[in-house]
Amino acid sequence: MKGTTMGLRTGRCWSFPVLTFLIFLFLCLATADSFNSSFSKVKYRIQEKVCNLYEGRWVYDEFYPPYNSSACPFIRKEFDCQKYGRPDHLYLKFRWQPANCQLPEFNGLDFLERFRGKKIMFIGDSVSLNHWQSLVCLLHAAAPFSTIIRENSSNISTVTFQDYMVSVILFHSLYLVDIQEEEIGRVLKLDSISNGDVWRNNDVLVFNTWLWWYRRGPRQQWDYIQVDGKIVKDMDRMVAFQKALTTWANWVDSDVDPTTTKVFFQGISPSHYNGTDWGEPGVMNCANETLPLNGSIYPAGLPPAVYVVKEVISNMSKPVHLLDITTLSQLRKDAHPSSYNGFKGMDCTHWCIPGLPDTWNQLLYAALIA
């Protein structure tokens, strides 16, 4: 497609009389992104410099989605919106368009070849599960006949593409830091990470934690918090989050070898339960949302936790790539399962597959091949 368009453009330029030719050549050079000349190469370099893949907008793309949900055997009942009867399909048709550059297409075969013999591990809560399932579907769509081996243990699920020896692993951890059963009850230890040896042993690590930090009542997974050598009943949850992330950051800085292991932190994944956030006061969930927000701006701005994540990461000595997916995901109020899932609950926290997490993986791929 792109090649044809470019050919037509240059063709038209060549057909103009000689005097106007130079003017039009200049215009062509200035407009055709992929025109091969020293002029456009300079332009491209300038673009690369200012290119932030996380700033942009959603555009309609008739070639989306990248795979059909019925062709991916891994989608859990929580995320398989098509299977559970979601009637609208437009939400499947949007591609992330960065403002100043192109996001490379996800090339599953290239991914499998590049990571032959390697292990990619997602570590976190159910948002990591969402992210992991999307990557498994994208790779399966690229190599549908590759033999797959699945293994589960209490908190690790692995899918291995046998022909490539590529393992995509999910390590379930709600807070990254430890929870330990003690005599007084379950203690959330903000200063302790005991699973690091399992994590470190991988080639790519993608961390995430946020969803569970404000949970209270029966859904709260701990009874006490251990912080700065003291045991407390509760504390400011944002401070707790920041302390746990700092413990994680110190672990990465001291224990991860960046020459063998690439580390990512997935930014905060937003929910859509308050229409005021996206300019529809009174709306209480995502049930009626069928389109992304237009443009690049989310009316409510960023959730405060994003600033905590950014500050902790900016203080680290080892290179960590922030998958800065918050704003682009905020714009996708249409991309949640709502009630189209296997348990019929209203879910405006997780995301349909296929859907938004495929873009997270496209961004992960872009960062890995850069």
Ligand SMILES: *[C@@H]1O[C@H](CO)[C@@H](O)[C@H](O)[C@H]1NC(C)=O
């Ligand atoms: C663009 O030019 C470079 C060198 O000037 C060359 O190596 C490359 O193959 C060209 N690409 C295309 C698409 O013509």
Ligand SMILES: *[C@@H]1O[C@H](CO)[C@@H](O)[C@H](O)[C@H]1NC(C)=O
């Ligand atoms: C997915 O595949 C099924 C069965 O082949 C087909 O009926 C359906 O229209 C496809 N869905 C999309 C979104 O292409």
Ligand SMILES: *[C@@H]1O[C@H](CO)[C@@H](O)[C@H](O)[C@H]1NC(C)=O
């Ligand atoms: C692992 O768990 C998943 C999801 O619970 C399940 O679908 C799959 O069959 C399990 N695989 C094995 C080998 O037990």
Ligand SMILES: *[C@@H]1O[C@H](CO)[C@@H](O)[C@H](O)[C@H]1NC(C)=O
């Ligand atoms: C994961 O499972 C292992 C072995 O079953 C256990 O020792 C470890 O505490 C678990 N980690 C978390 C974070 O649940």
Ligand SMILES: *[C@@H]1O[C@H](CO)[C@@H](O)[C@H](O)[C@H]1NC(C)=O
């Ligand atoms: C929705 O957000 C607005 C603005 O932050 C707030 O005033 C309102 O109380 C929220 N509504 C609910 C139901 O939480």
Ligand SMILES: *[C@@H]1O[C@H](CO)[C@@H](O)[C@H](O)[C@H]1NC(C)=O
């Ligand atoms: C969705 O829109 C329909 C029709 O406008 C309305 O009846 C319904 O209450 C809305 N549902 C929610 C959850 O806002």
Ligand SMILES: *[C@@H]1O[C@H](CO)[C@@H](O)[C@H](O)[C@H]1NC(C)=O
């Ligand atoms: C979205 O914004 C663009 C540019 O600002 C505008 O041309 C387009 O009509 C808008 N689309 C909708 C659906 O509002």
Ligand SMILES: *[C@@H]1O[C@H](CO)[C@@H](O)[C@H](O)[C@H]1NC(C)=O
């Ligand atoms: C970052 O480092 C500075 C200087 O060491 C320190 O004052 C600040 O508290 C740190 N911030 C976080 C979030 O760790």
